[in-house]
Amino acid sequence: MPVTQETLDEIALSRDEYEAIIDRLGREPEPLELGLFGALWSEHCGYKHTKALLRTLPSSSDRLLVAPGAENAGVVDLGDGLAVCFKIESHNHPSAVEPFEGAATGVGGIIRDIFAMGARPIALLNSLRFGQPDDARTRYLLNGVIGGISSYGNCIGIPDVGGEIFFSDTYKGNPLVNAMCVGLIENGKMASASAKEPGDLLMLVGADTGRDGIHGASGLASRSFEEQAEMRSAVQVGNPFLEKVLIEACIESLDLPGVVGLQDCGAAGITSAAIEMAERSGMGLKLTIDDVPRREEGMTPYEVMLSESQERMLLAVTHGMEGPVFDLFEKWDLDATVIGEFELGENVRIYDEGVEVSSTPVITLTDAPEYKFAGVKPQWLTDLQNADLSATPIPSESPSEILLKMLASPNIASRFPIYRQYDYHVQTNTVVEPGGDAAVLRLKGSKRGIAVSTDCNGRICYLDPEIGTAIAVAEACRNLSVTGALPVALTDGLNFGNPETPDVQFQLTESIAGMGRAADAFGIPIVSGNASLYNQSQGTDIFPTPIIGSLGLLKDVEKHVTAGFKSDGDVIIMLGADSAWDDIDGLAGSEYLDLIHGKVEGQPKLDMDLEIRTQAVCRDAIEKGLVKSGHDVSDGGLAVAITESAVIGGIGASITAAPGERWDAAMFGETQSRIIVSATSENLSEIEKLAQVSNVPMVALGTVGGESLSFGDSITLPLADADDAWKNGFSRATAD
Amino acid sequence: MKFGIVVFPGTWSEKDTHHAVNGVLGQDAEYIWHGDEALDQYDAIVLPGGFSYGDFLRCGAIARFSPVMEAVRNFADKGGPVVGICNGFQVLCESGLLPGVLMRNDHLEFRCIWTDLKVENDTTMFTSTATKGQTLHIPMSHGEGNYQADEATIEKLEGNGQVVFRYADAAGNVTPEINPNGSINNIAGIINERGNVMGMMPHPEKASEKLIGGDDGNVIFKSMIENIVATLA
The missing domain is CATH 3.90.650.10 (PurM-like C-terminal domain)
Incomplete structure (x- = not known):
């Protein structure tokens, strides 16, 4: 029949x-x-549209005790008889239909993946995407998802130590709910x-x-x-x-x-x-x-x-x-x-x-079955990449007003209102709590520690899936390096639209190529992965969102640093660039361009060699005890990164260079491979030497101290005002 | 001395408690399964945090019927020291070993934050190494920690010095703004009249080492050790 x-x-x-x-x-x-x-x-079990592409990803490393593919996840040696496995899994569609249970069972599912390996789950992270929170249904989804993660994770006694959340209309109606779990195994006891x-x-x-x-x-x-x-x-x-x-x-x-x-x-x-x-x-x-x-x-x-x-x-x-x-x-x-x-x-x-x-x-x-396809770059993408960013009008508001708006953006403001609903202390290993670039956990019985993070900027991946995904890898690793941890392994959570369309086929092909190129450049394997396709909202494919989970190793966990500035008089240094302020190209795909001008355009860029050298110098300086804080420059650019370090540290900062005529691009541009550290003035020359030896550009930006923020002649702002915008921005943006 | 740490299905703070009293403070410690009834070999009992039996029905409501709780009651009746942390506090209230109830946080959300606890009574066996008025920096992690009791009970608790800890700011100011869950009079921990059973919502075992954010929680375990070792000598 x-x-x-x-x-x-x-x-x-x-x-x-x-x-x-x-x-x-x-x-x-x-x-x-x-x-x-x-x-x-099904796509979920059989990876029909992604299997051939995923096979190209790097999967070998001296640290691998179990190869990816041999079991549900690869197992990475941490030394001292300890090993770790980790994986991301999506629960997007269930969460769109029933946010509380969808998210809760997403967490439950990834935890089972990990203890099935014989590992004790020691950390959870989650990477979430929603439409803009001014929509009532989006807030319902947001509250349901956070409630579900909170309810499941808190009850089960696994700390929820990090992740990200990002809002864009591309995810309206089709939120992304990706959960990552990290498990610890005694070497040799893998199941x-x-x-x-x-x-x-x-x-x-x-x-x-x-x-x-x-x-x-x-x-x-x-x-x-x-x-x-x-x-x-x-x-x-x-x-x-x-x-x-x-x-x-x-x-x-x-x-x-x-x-x-x-x-x-x-x-x-x-x-x-x-x-x-x-x-x-x-x-x-x-x-x-x-x-x-x-x-x-x-x-x-x-x-x-x-x-x-x-x-x-x-x-x-x-x-x-x-x-x-x-x-x-x-x-x-x-x-x-x-x-x-x-x-x-x-x-x-x-x-x-x-x-x-x-x-x-x-x-x-x-x-x-395995579906193979070759992507063809769509014309609309070329047009977006070729947009003339210098035509962006300079805002009529003052630089201070724009900075406050940026700090209060739901994509930048402090996530404390969310993560205070998750238990991040249980198991008593949490050395760096959520809110920094990466969470740091100690490993009991060892001096070692791990850092964990997730990252992906869907806007950047939309504008260039290959470079965008390489940037996601770079940034997921940078988040580790700014704590002092050496990146040792990655996991991926692919979230894409309908793979039967040419545009999404192009995005998938390019994105996985970029991921492979970046992982190769860092010399680290991708130990596990998950693919969620057919993510569409109102008939439109979501931004390609290949979420990268990263895991790093600290040989001595006591040597980690955190994002906040520490002491009056410390020098603020930027690694990875030789001038303080960004240029107009840095606006490509930036939060500033989207939030203030309602545009997602431009050509994202990444100098992979520079990225790797810069991260290495940062880790080296931390290892040698030369720096007191480390923070990645990402969403919102340098002005936001400096402000975050100041607000987290509860101490002001003063940047000397004047941002110039294009103060918006200068302060809010998001050029990659830049890291902010602070150090005593005595250590400045040592750091300069490290940078010089590795051919990494650096620039002394200014000093830590006082109760205000000043950026050249552009911005002078009481720290309390920045603190209020950043700490309360999220609650205000998501209030009913 | 030897700590007994009660484990119900769904308990998750037993290992953290073991690490604090054994790993950090060097005391003997053993787990007690919820079906066990013999507690004679222990010098003190800890009811740790978690979600005993899933906290179905009401927090701690099922745990009170477990065999081990009958044994804990007998242990306490004989004057044995018992401390209930978070879910353990809820179990002690449900069991009637401590007065009052722990309701849903007034803002209806789970809260995981660091709190500063003002020590209101430094004469108890759980706080004798602290100083009255001092604050202890200890995290909390709960959805149902809103302590309430009828007026007469509160009056009695306050009058007898049975309120051991209150939520305060770092300087020790007890204000409504700093109250994280709606507890009456900012109450974070209480003790029974006899002085051998204490319950508290924040987690001293999660503040056992500077590396993980602070070690003020040890004040409570050290006080117990000092007082119990003195009676054993």
Whole structure:
């Protein structure tokens, strides 16, 4: 019987893909099998549009203990017997439909990815994008998402230490909610998401399986949800308490001799988790689907296989050694059920009440089609890049008024009103709290520490996906370097529009090329990733938003520095540039141009060699104890960066050079590769030597001190006024 | 001396507490599972922070029925020192070991911030190494820390010196503006009449080392150690 278009739409498979399934099976698929294909060939699980591109990314490093791709995430050696794994995952569409639960289960999902590796989750970050907050629905989404992250993260006892939030109308109606989790593992105790030998049992632990989240991966995540009038039932409901207990039980279970594999049950539920385990183990699998404990009666095998009920994990357990596993999970009041057995062979065989309802080769299911495309640069982009920035009118307001507006922008103002709703102290490792360029965590039992950050400027990526993504990598690393940490690994969260359109194909191709080029230049691997496509708002693709998560290593965590200025009389120095103020080209894609002039245009630039040398000098100066503060110049340019360091440090600053006629470009331009440090005047010549040896330009800008800010002859402002704009800007912009 | 740290399913501050009293202050410490009932080997009990049993129904409302809480009650009845932190404070109130209730923060949001706690009573076994009027810089992290009780109870608590900590500014000024959750009289921590059971919302175990922002929390554990070791000698 030919399948109806309605059925194919429900599982987001194309007619061509359906034909390919018939071709591979040599027959029409059963409805259950079609569900399996829909899930595993979804963009979310099968990476149809990104697999070929992602393969080009650097994935090797001396520090890698487990290669990316071999397991759910690569594992990076930190020394002292410690290793770390981390990953970003998106929950954009669920959050657009049901912001609180969408965001909460996004956090829950990424945590499972990490403890499935045998790692104890030690930090959460989140990278969020919304439409402008003057819209009531956007504020509803914003409050729901923050509430969901707060509710799940706080209950589970993992500190939420950082991330970013950015507002632009491009994300109106299609917010981006990306969560990152970092886990710590004792070197050598990594878990594998696979079975060891035929006969190993497949055990489901944690929550019962219900009808929630069916078609989450295929329906919500893999096409434009705006087509769907009502997809709320495809959003799952999270239970952080259950997950907290599940973390403890699963990590404890890895010490049992019979537990050989651990896998998280996320998108596409048992289907994806069990079948990927079989693939990784190179074995067949017999699933007895009627053994799965259910929340409600009358569920079909189709529903059980595709349910995305949260807080479930799969274990591979040696036959005959399951007794202690049952005991352990009972101690934690958790269900544990044998639902299958790995076996010799190639097929996943599904049994319901003793009857085989499906038998399909594993490889047929997991080897999703791969779409290759070459992007063509659209003319509209060339036009935007060629815009004449010098035609930007100089504002009639005073420079002080513009600075205050910039500081109060929801894209720049302090994020304290958000992160004070997240527990960032639990586990007592937080050395640098949220609010700086990167969070710094100590590693108990070692002198070492890690720094973590996320970064991506969608505006810049829109104007040049290749350079923009390279800048995202550079800035994610710069955020680490300004604390003193050496970048050692990256993860990516790709958020793009509809990959079936030429523009998005161009953006994807260019963006991943830029990411690879930048990661290569830094010499660090991308250890994990996630792709969320079909992000569209009111029929328009979002800005390409390849979020980069970065992780850095501090050999001595005590030597880190923070962003705030420290003492009267210290010299303010900029590394990476030889003159204080920026030129007109720096306005490309800047916050100033967008906020004040309502324009997103210009050609972003990055000198990669300069970037790497500048970061190295900054780290070196911190390591040698020469500088007291470090802060990246980014959104809002130099004037905003100096003001932030002053406000965070609670002390004024005076910059000597006059910004000149184009004071707007000078003070608010966002040319890359610039870092602000402060130091005692005695250390200035030492820092100059370091910069000179590495051929890094630098300039002494002025001094720290007093209770006001002054920028040449342009701005003199009481620090209290800047403090008020920056600290209260966010609450004012998001007030009902 | 030996601390017993109670672990309910959903507790998350037990390791931080262990690190503070054992890792930093060098005392013996063991975890006590919520089903355990034998507490005789411990010199002091800590009910740490977290979301016991998911805090379903109401914070601490399910934990009070656990076997270990019956044992904690007996331990306290015999004069044993018990401190409840955050969720532990909520459990002590739900169990009736301390008076009053902890309601939702008045602004309805979760709050994770550093607070300055004014020491109102330095004669307790939990604060004897502090000085009355001094402030302790200790973080809080809760959605339900708004301490309330009826007028008579508050009068009694205030009259007996049972209010141990109040939210204040760094200089020790107790003002409505500095109150982070709506607690009556800015109350952050109280003690029972007998002086052996204390509850507080902020987390002293999260302020155990300068590297993580400060070590004022140790004042509380050090006071306990000093007083308990003295009685053991």
